[in-house]
Amino acid sequence: MQNERLRALMASGGWTHASLASATGVDPKSVERWVNLGRTPRRATALLAAETLGEDVHALWPALRQARAARAVSPELVALYDQRADLPVSVFVDLLTTARERIDVLVYAAVFLHEAYPRLNDLLRERAADGCTVRIAIGDADSENVRQRGQEERFGHGIESRCRLALMHYRPLADVPGIELRTHGTTLYNSLYRADGEVLVNAHVWGVNAYGAPVWHLRRHEAGGMFDTYADSFNAVWETARPVKE
Template sequence: MQNERLRAAMAAGGWTHASLAAKVDVDPKSVERWVNLGRTPRRETAIRAAETIEEDVFALWPKLRQARAARAVSPELVALYNQRAELPVSVFVDLFTQARKRIDVLVYAAVFMHEAYPRLNDLLRERAAEGCTVRIAVGDAESINIQQRGQEEEFGHGIESRCRLAIMHYRPLIGTPGIELRTHGTTLYNSIYRADDQMLVNAHVWGANAYAAPVWHLRHHDDGGMFDGYAESFNAVWATAKPVQEG
């Protein structure tokens, strides 16, 4: 979705992608994403850009108002979204792209990522080649907990088939140095998508599919906080999960 207000403000002031990027110290491709894809920059960068083109920052990027409110609740809470469906897949992709040390994924299936971004496996291989440790835990379709989740969501065997589909998507990564794929049969209270010190947590609501449940974006702030709590829960599930074999 394009940011028409930003496009108009830049045109009125004679700003190009390159000139605005140089002024606020970002890559021109970042400005292109703000304009053409509707991406929201980091708050500090957005403020500099808005001041440069003499526009209201919250008018250009309304999501920043939500982020500001979230920070007032917790220093670790970057933003809160009512439903996962509100987030474009680019948010998840950007998160993983920024990772330098660790990527952790804990889900039942989350096949929406591969469906919307077919290069996901390539991205994970690239990050692993650069030194990232990538751990992916997906649901074991034979688990009673997963079968019960399907009943609760009135999704029948759909969730089981999506777990199998997720394995099919990730299976080509098996054997890649730095990447490990496991299955788990735990009761999943939250889906977790971690990249270094940032994390997207998709809370689960009884009877609702994950796409209709809230997501909070966390950034590690202090030891022992919310971020660490979710990171520890990932590690606990990972310790019980079973490696997926080749073939």
């Protein structure tokens, strides 16, 4: 997802990737990713870039207004966000890109990933080709729990339709070595997006769509911590899920 505001501002001021990179002390490829992939720089770098361009930092990177630093209540808590809508899709994509050993995704649908990042399947294929184990668990559209979720969110049959759409998106991966796709019918308390020792946990709130519910970013610190709790939860659901055939 391109940052068109940043692109236009740079063009009007005669800034190139290289010149803005020089002014902010980063690599030109970093600036290129800000523009072409919609990546959000670190807060200090973003503030310097915005000052250099004469623009409000939140106008260039709205996510910086919404992100809240995690309080030091757990060594595993990296960041806390008020709602999933506060996170640019690049946060999810960047996390999955870092995976070297394992990717686990547990959702009902989460079609926002494919809609905002059409290369998602290619990314997962690339990770699997590099030796990463990829497990994707999506909601069974015929599950009573999925239907109940739609009623609770006053979403009607929308959630069931989105589960079917998610299956359509992911089905081409069903025969890819290193990738396994399953459907589950469990009550989904949290959506999980794991890459090795990190996970984004999208909590679910009764009557609220997932995009309006909080997200916490965890990084494994020691055995038996919060990260392991969610990793074990994924494994428990995975055991109940049914493999999707090509």
